[in-house]
Amino acid sequence: MTFGRTPMGPRRFRDLAEAYGGDISRWPEAERGPAEAWLAGNPREGAAVLEAARALDDLLGSWRTADPVEALRSRVLVPAPDLVSRARRRAFVLTLGGGAGLAAACLAGILAAPFLLSTPSFGIAPSPSMERPASASASPQTDEVLAEVLEDWEAPFADAEADFGA
Amino acid sequence: MLRPVTDALGLAAGAGAARPASPAARPDDPDADLVRRIGKGDLLAIRALTARKLPRLTALAARVLGDAAEAEDVAQESLIRAWRQAPVWRFGEARFDTWLHRVAINLCRDRLRRRRPGDAADLDALVDPGPAPDRGLEARDIGDRVAVAMAALPPRQREAVVLCHYQDLGNIEAARVLGVSVEALESLLSRGRRALRAALSDLVP
Numbered sequence: 001m002t003f004g005r006t007p008m009g010p011r012r013f014r015d016l017a018e019a020y021g022g023d024i025s026r027w028p029e030a031e032r033g034p035a036e037a038w039l040a041g042n043p044r045e046g047a048a049v050l051e052a053a054r055a056l057d058d059l060l061g062s063w064r065t066a067d068p069v070e071a072l073r074s075r076v077l078v079p080a081p082d083l084v085s086r087a088r089r090r091a092f093v094l095t096l097g098g099g100a101g102l103a104a105a106c107l108a109g110i111l112a113a114p115f116l117l118s119t120p121s122f123g124i125a126p127s128p129s130m131e132r133p134a135s136a137s138a139s140p141q142t143d144e145v146l147a148e149v150l151e152d153w154e155a156p157f158a159d160a161e162a163d164f165g166a
Numbered sequence: 167m168l169r170p171v172t173d174a175l176g177l178a179a180g181a182g183a184a185r186p187a188s189p190a191a192r193p194d195d196p197d198a199d200l201v202r203r204i205g206k207g208d209l210l211a212i213r214a215l216t217a218r219k220l221p222r223l224t225a226l227a228a229r230v231l232g233d234a235a236e237a238e239d240v241a242q243e244s245l246i247r248a249w250r251q252a253p254v255w256r257f258g259e260a261r262f263d264t265w266l267h268r269v270a271i272n273l274c275r276d277r278l279r280r281r282r283p284g285d286a287a288d289l290d291a292l293v294d295p296g297p298a299p300d301r302g303l304e305a306r307d308i309g310d311r312v313a314v315a316m317a318a319l320p321p322r323q324r325e326a327v328v329l330c331h332y333q334d335l336g337n338i339e340a341a342r343v344l345g346v347s348v349e350a351l352e353s354l355l356s357r358g359r360r361a362l363r364a365a366l367s368d369l370v371p
Contacts (some may be wrong), residue, residue, distance in 0.1 A: 063312035
């Protein structure tokens with residue numbers, strides 16, 4: 001099968017019906033017009049092909065699944081506002097807010113370093129890099145959001161593109 | 167202020183005029199407006215997308231996995247990822263529905279991979295218990311037969327048939343979901359339908 005370059009004829013018509021079923025409106029868009037034209041010129045042969053394909057379509061259509069129950073809707077809806085809100089904060093941190101927050105955190109660390117290093121210590125002194133920044137602008141919320149970003153950030157399609165072997 | 171449900175679904179006649187679409191939005195993505203509003207925290211849009219996608223995702227996973235309980239978990243996880251993704255969604259790169267189907271298919275594949283050889287799907291739980299007014303006992307029996315025949319297909323063929331026949335995706339979108347070429351999709355569909363026809367030969371005229 002060479003598909004797009006295959007001229008419409010009995011073989012291609014049959015291949016399409018075999019793959020996509022007996023409803024031409026569900027066939028690849030570019031091939032619907034040529035298929036309709038071929039069918040108009042070969043009504044008996046074309047109708048037989050479509051009828052056979054439709055018989056299988058009807059059979060497949062008899063398998064219906066139950067609609068989701070209300071409990072599932074609740075499980076999906078209840079956490080949604082919080083998840084959207086967290087994602088919006090992540091997006092903010094990763095764009096404008098992220099740059100500002102990170103800069104504030106770095107600045108706070110630099111300013112605090114001399115003080116921390118000059119403080120008498122007993123035993124092992126905590127490393128300045130491990131200290132929580134003292135700046136009000138580098139709030140715990142910023143830290144939490146940055147942690148969230150590292151923990152569960154996923155780019156569009158990143159998860160979906162993995163492991164898609166034919 | 168609460169908006170009417172039709173507006174929440176993006177169906178109101180004036181919705182487009184009142185809220186111009188982003189120039190970057192993919193014009194043929196029917197979910198673009200809802201996704202944009204979810205990204206701004208619109209709770210009505212969250213409900214509307216749930217109403218639109220949850221039945222589709224549950225049916226997709228049920229048919230791919232052959233297990234109703236696992237299908238609910240996959241549908242739930244898929245929409246949770248949608249809530250996380252909406253605020254950062256890059257319009258114009260893919261349809262949101264295609265991405266959502268890819269997420270769901272990937273989650274199904276993860277679950278199928280983790281299954282042990284002896285694990286059997288509860289196919290009875292998958293068929294709508296009905297009967298609806300236009301469906302009798304015979305339709306239920308045929309549905310059971312189809313479910314069994316679908317479960318016997320190789321996974322990639324089953325995915326292709328589910329996406330094109332049951333989810334009503336076009337060939338290009340279905341190929342994108344499966345990460346294969348359109349030609350490969352057509353081959354999977356042909357082989358899948360041939361196998362189904364053989365398995366159900368006593369029911370196909």
